[in-house]
Amino acid sequence: MLWERLANTEPGTRQELMQALCAEAELQKTRWVRCLPFILKTDPADFVQRISRGRFRAESVPRGEFELLRIVRVPVEGSKLREKISGEFGLFNVASRIWCISSPSEAKVFRACAVGALQYAAPRTSFIYITTNEIRSMFDAWAGEGIHVKILRHSEYNRDESTINFLRRRKDYKLVFAEIGEKNSVLRSLAGLAQTGKATTILEFSLSNLAQVGFRKGSLSFLTDRLLLEVGRVGVGRDLLFSNRERIGNALRPLSLIFDGEVLGERAQNNEFVRALTSVEKSAVAVFHANPYIHLIFTDFRDGSSFHVYSTSRSAVTIVPSFRASVAALMNLYRGISEKFADCAVSDSPAHAFGIEDFIPSATR
Amino acid sequence: MKDPRDELEERHLKRFSDYDQTVDVVSCWQSFTEFALRGATFYRFGRFRTDDEKDLTPDFAIAQDAHLGKKAGMGSLVCDVKKIPDPFADEAEGSSGSSAEIFSKTVESISKYGRTLRYVSDLGPPKVQFVDHDVVLMVPSEAVDSVYNHLRHNLNKKTFDVGRPLVLVEYVYSQSDRLERYVFRWKQGESNSTFSNDVLRKQMVQKAQPVRIFPAHFIPYKIRHVVCNDDPPEIYLLVFLWIEVFIKFLKEDDFEVWKLSPTNRIIEIQLTPAEIIEKLREDYSAPLTSEQIRMALDTLCQLKKARRREGSKDAYVINFSNLAGRAFEDEADQVGLPKRTEFREYGRLFARLLARKELKEKKASAPTWRKRGRKRGQPPRDTHTLRLPFP
Numbered sequence: 001m002l003w004e005r006l007a008n009t010e011p012g013t014r015q016e017l018m019q020a021l022c023a024e025a026e027l028q029k030t031r032w033v034r035c036l037p038f039i040l041k042t043d044p045a046d047f048v049q050r051i052s053r054g055r056f057r058a059e060s061v062p063r064g065e066f067e068l069l070r071i072v073r074v075p076v077e078g079s080k081l082r083e084k085i086s087g088e089f090g091l092f093n094v095a096s097r098i099w100c101i102s103s104p105s106e107a108k109v110f111r112a113c114a115v116g117a118l119q120y121a122a123p124r125t126s127f128i129y130i131t132t133n134e135i136r137s138m139f140d141a142w143a144g145e146g147i148h149v150k151i152l153r154h155s156e157y158n159r160d161e162s163t164i165n166f167l168r169r170r171k172d173y174k175l176v177f178a179e180i181g182e183k184n185s186v187l188r189s190l191a192g193l194a195q196t197g198k199a200t201t202i203l204e205f206s207l208s209n210l211a212q213v214g215f216r217k218g219s220l221s222f223l224t225d226r227l228l229l230e231v232g233r234v235g236v237g238r239d240l241l242f243s244n245r246e247r248i249g250n251a252l253r254p255l256s257l258i259f260d261g262e263v264l265g266e267r268a269q270n271n272e273f274v275r276a277l278t279s280v281e282k283s284a285v286a287v288f289h290a291n292p293y294i295h296l297i298f299t300d301f302r303d304g305s306s307f308h309v310y311s312t313s314r315s316a317v318t319i320v321p322s323f324r325a326s327v328a329a330l331m332n333l334y335r336g337i338s339e340k341f342a343d344c345a346v347s348d349s350p351a352h353a354f355g356i357e358d359f360i361p362s363a364t365r
Numbered sequence: 366m367k368d369p370r371d372e373l374e375e376r377h378l379k380r381f382s383d384y385d386q387t388v389d390v391v392s393c394w395q396s397f398t399e400f401a402l403r404g405a406t407f408y409r410f411g412r413f414r415t416d417d418e419k420d421l422t423p424d425f426a427i428a429q430d431a432h433l434g435k436k437a438g439m440g441s442l443v444c445d446v447k448k449i450p451d452p453f454a455d456e457a458e459g460s461s462g463s464s465a466e467i468f469s470k471t472v473e474s475i476s477k478y479g480r481t482l483r484y485v486s487d488l489g490p491p492k493v494q495f496v497d498h499d500v501v502l503m504v505p506s507e508a509v510d511s512v513y514n515h516l517r518h519n520l521n522k523k524t525f526d527v528g529r530p531l532v533l534v535e536y537v538y539s540q541s542d543r544l545e546r547y548v549f550r551w552k553q554g555e556s557n558s559t560f561s562n563d564v565l566r567k568q569m570v571q572k573a574q575p576v577r578i579f580p581a582h583f584i585p586y587k588i589r590h591v592v593c594n595d596d597p598p599e600i601y602l603l604v605f606l607w608i609e610v611f612i613k614f615l616k617e618d619d620f621e622v623w624k625l626s627p628t629n630r631i632i633e634i635q636l637t638p639a640e641i642i643e644k645l646r647e648d649y650s651a652p653l654t655s656e657q658i659r660m661a662l663d664t665l666c667q668l669k670k671a672r673r674r675e676g677s678k679d680a681y682v683i684n685f686s687n688l689a690g691r692a693f694e695d696e697a698d699q700v701g702l703p704k705r706t707e708f709r710e711y712g713r714l715f716a717r718l719l720a721r722k723e724l725k726e727k728k729a730s731a732p733t734w735r736k737r738g739r740k741r742g743q744p745p746r747d748t749h750t751l752r753l754p755f756p
Binding site: 054055076119120122123250252254265274278279282283284285286287288289292293295297299301302303304306308310311312313318320322323324352353354355356358359360361362363 | 382385389396397400401538545564568572574575576577578579580581582584585587588589604605608609612613615617620621623624625627628648650687688689709710711712
């Protein structure tokens with residue numbers, strides 16, 4: 001067990017943790033070390049305390065550069081999940097407020113304990129949503145250094161059909177991403193090889209659009225210093241952009257979403273936009289104005305965050321967070337639009353001061 | 366034949382969108398005032414008292430050089446936005462009538478602003494007197510010619526005057542050039558009064574320039590206040606309260622329920638109308654009255670989404686949950702998939718709930734054979750022998 005294996009490492013290094021995770025994966029025949037970088041808005045002790053209630057029990061031991069975590073998901077009265085599931089995890093800092101929970105556990109345990117605990121701890125925690133474009137840019141940068149990614153299999157969400165497809169074909173990543181773009185799909189997860197020019201595999205890995213990373217074999221330093229760090233950087237960017245967006249009094253702190261093309265304005269397009277948002281889990285939508293410009297309120301029932309969303313042109317949408325607006329809820333909303341509706345880039349939308357010429361073009365003061 | 370429930374539902378949705386459009390127009394002029402009219406103060410909410418102590422609530426007013434206790438300067442205006450015909454006229458006045466009568470009443474109701482008005486609310490803007498103001502009537506472009514002709518015929522003056530000059534402005538939501546915006550134009554015509562406001566007269570009247578206001582200009586104001594000085598229709602208020610206001614009364618730990626189970630699980634929220642009013646005033650500067658909130662809560666009670674708290678005169682218990690997609694599970698077989706998707710949207714959802722309630726009430730008040738004791742299989746008795754429910 002991971003806990004026992006690292007019981008005497010004081011203080012332990014992250015490298016020791018990764019080696020122990022790999023050894024455990026080998027021993028348990030799970031074959032994969034699973035890592036999930038996420039945004040932690042508090043300290044690890046508070047996080048552990050938060051997940052030591054309700055459906056979860058947790059304990060932790062600091063070990064220098066990492067913490068050892070034991071998480072148990074217990075059955076709760078009235079819940080469909082009656083099975084008790086437990087797992088052991090390592091928790092370490094990747095960058096700024098990005099932490100990574102990792103384990104050699106099988107997928108079921110990782111999903112129930114690690115993913116479940118992160119969902120439960122929201123809004124203190126948030127997943128990191130990575131767009132298809134961001135993943136492609138990361139692989140492009142690797143290719144610039146002579147490291148090519150070959151996709152072994154992937155799953156994609158097709159926006160036209162609202163279906164998830166699993167495809168198992170060995171292909172260069174550029175081909176896969178081009179096909180995804182043509183089909184109006186987005187990448188959900190992939191398994192691939194990162195290889196140098198002579199087809200030497202330096203990493204066999206998996207990656208999902210919620211930043212879950214899998215390590216099968218290869219260079220541990222490439223995993224931690226490149227893949228996890230680069231995913232972590234996306235998380236740092238999102239955290240900086242999505243934090244402290246709550247409305248205070250009449251001061252609004254909007255965000256801008258810019259789409260690649262003219263995807264709004266027609267009735268059918270606007271309906272599609274509303275449909276995409278109504279399909280986001282544990283949320284609600286009220287449309288105030290549907291056509292031609294769109295204005296709606298999106299409320300996240302996980303923590304009560306709410307957002308006004310309105311179109312400012314055929315290719316841009318503004319999100320105005322209300323009095324409660326967590327990073328996790330904004331991430332959820334951004335994911336909903338980007339994944340279910342259309343690719344878009346998110347950025348700060350500073351307040352504009354307008355003049356009379358903006359209302360009457362020929363007017364001069 | 367159209368399903369009566371669908372008809373009622375559409376009626377509620379129409380009220381929702383008509384009110385929303387008025388909120389848009391008011392928000393447009395608030396943004397225009399803030400950015401383009403120097404030295405002007407915008408009055409979005411509040412009461413304006415006449416000399417005979419009658420309180421009026423125009424859709425908005427703009428005071429030039431507003432100083433406490435003083436007269437608003439030249440160029441001030443008091444404005445009403447009218448949907449023609451007013452969809453609420455028959456309900457508000459408690460009267461019915463031909464569409465021509467409703468039309469006349471709607472248009473003529475603007476004349477009540479043509480007198481000295483004192484702003485009397487404690488909502489922020491200075492309490493000033495509107496003495497030398499223009500009265501502005503804004504109507505949708507498709508109705509402006511009829512309104513112009515009606516005013517010409519009925520006011521019997523060279524230029525429109527209702528005690529103060531009356532300015533007729535048309536508005537339209539335009540999508541030309543693929544740039545969406547509200548466009549406001551001074552109605553061309555020799556009988557229309559000109560603005561006394563320098564900027565508006567020069568640009569809109571003399572140069573005949575339209576004022577164009579884009580969503581990026583006006584929606585921030587709409588978001589800040591959500592409602593306008595008119596009473597919101599029931600559906601608008603219910604949707605806003607449910608999706609934005611009630612949920613803010615829940616604390617972090619309350620949300621654990623929905624993390625562990627579906628969000629249609631009910632969390633009870635105990636609230637008084639005063640608490641809701643305070644929140645709306647604090648957060649949205651929206652001065653909704655106790656009566657409006659109480660009516661909304663009573664409707665929720667009828668919809669079985671709330672109840673009065675036992676042993677309390679004033680408190681309500683809201684059965685709060687996410688209604689998206691779940692409110693009509695009992696109709697799952699009758700309602701097709703596209704409809705069920707629609708019912709995830711709260712406007713449609715509350716329209717359906719209200720329509721269902723109204724049909725139920727209608728049914729309950731209509732005399733039925735069963736109520737008169739007729740058993741299945743028996744022929745109906747002669748209706749003349751039935752005891753009527755009134756003398």
